[in-house]
Amino acid sequence: MKRWLFFLGIVLLLSGTASAALGITPAKTEFNFVPGSEHEITYRVLSDKPDQEIEIYVEGDLAEYATVSKEVVFGADSFVFKLKFPSEVDAPGPHQILVGAREVPSEDQFIGVAVNIRALVNVFIPYPGRYLEAGLTIPNGNIGDEIPIEANAINRGKESLTISPKIEFKDSSGEVIETMSFSEVTLDTGQDRFFRKFLNTEGFSSGDYMAIAVFDYGETTMVNKSFRIGSLFVNVTNITDKLPKKGIQKFYVNIESLWNDPLDEVYADVNVSNDVGSILFRTPSVSLEGWSKKTLEGFLDTKDLEGNYDVSVALKYAGKTSFAFGSLIVFEPTNWVIIGGIVGAVMLIIIIIIVSIIIFKKRKKGIFKK
Structure with missing residues (x-):
């Protein structure tokens, strides 16, 4: 009892102290x-x-x-x-x-x-001599956006610096598609300066880009930042291509947003067909953040299906539709109980044959001894 009172006292002491x-x-x-x-x-x-x-x-x-x-x-x-x-x-x-x-x-x-x-x-x-520290900030955007660009420089050396900054924009092939220039400035030791403009993306293609800020002050300091420009498009990256003939099965549609903003009510209408007929079902809807990936999940009853089927997917979002096509194989699932029984029977027959051969040889040796 005394031991419990001792520990209780410690707990109360610690809790009282921690709350301060x-x-x-x-x-x-x-x-x-x-x-x-x-x-x-x-x-x-x-x-x-x-x-x-x-x-x-x-x-x-x-x-x-x-x-x-x-x-x-x-x-x-x-x-x-x-x-x-x-x-x-x-x-x-x-x-x-x-x-x-x-x-x-x-x-x-x-x-x-x-x-x-x-x-x-x-x-x-400050470092001895000339020393410039630089940074670059640029967010992702969509085609047609005015994307805010912010570069900054701070003189970390003991000498004053006269800086001529510019920013080059390159597409995924490495080609310079835009150059942004700024006025020349002089920075004393410890001074910093921000350089801000907007990048007009009208006429740009969607994809990955690289911004390279170049600060020329007799020497050159460079800093780069990758960013993406999106278009209102959601891509179907993969769909289910095999299912067992086993009643209601999950059918998956993998999607990826190439848009910088969120999208709500994204769903897919899936058509599974062959020469005999077709089955149409719709997945529940999901919300997509900018540039995010998700998996839509629908349900297909494969009880009466078997063989090869064509699949078409109509992906719906923000009043637009993306299409994807593929194939589906519905197969008879392996019955491991039957296979196990067959394997067991074969093994039993093999054992019987081996035992019979051994007995036969022993009897044969006995006859010759007589």
Whole structure:
């Protein structure tokens, strides 16, 4: 009984601790390194326990250049974080400083269950010389859409850069079908710039494309992004081609949307026919997300069918129809019970023959001995 009470006490202690809320805001801040510059951030500590002692700390590879106005707060409070850069840091690239708040456990609290939360300060120290970081964003679209294009560049080096950007668009064969140019800009250390336009897809064919952003600043930085342009078409990629003669069977129609937008009420009318007659059935409808694949599932009674049949599929969606054709074989299913019986009988006959031969040989040897 005492043991159960002990474990119950631990559970209540842990659940009470876990329910306590502790937060710190802002959660994320970014600075570019500028020699000798100073920065301040006012942080707010959020806590649902007014008397809770909370330790404030700083850690990370640039923590030596940071200070906080308070090392301890009680409950919800605020403090000031100060960051003073030196004249030089010999470690170019991205760095992180963590500004943390952690509960100081009381004497009756386990240390391992105290809440600890941290905010992030990102610092970028420029690379020597010329260094450009670039990105490109382009979503999928449909024929006739105005697709938004967004390229961005940030000077991550110590030298100023004068940039002449352009974006080339290539089709699946690699041919450049469109070029988009932007005005020349100059970026100082740490500065960034976005370049935005719309791509008019009128006259484009549906399919896969590649956008290549080229940033010329005496050197060249390139970044590419693939995207798709869709047409209002849903393709039938596969249909059932074999079924056993065994009553009601599932018939599958695999489909793929080549449209960038969702489609509702997509279904198929399936016709199975031969020289004697035909059977028509409809699948339940489904919804398709852009560029997605699904399987339509219908039902066909094969009890009175056997042999080869022609299959035609009329796929219906958004007032349009796609057609697909194939063949279906309805076969008599293998009766494994009969086959097992035949195999067993054959094996039994073989055993009888072998045993008979052995007996015959033994008797023959006995006659000669006499």
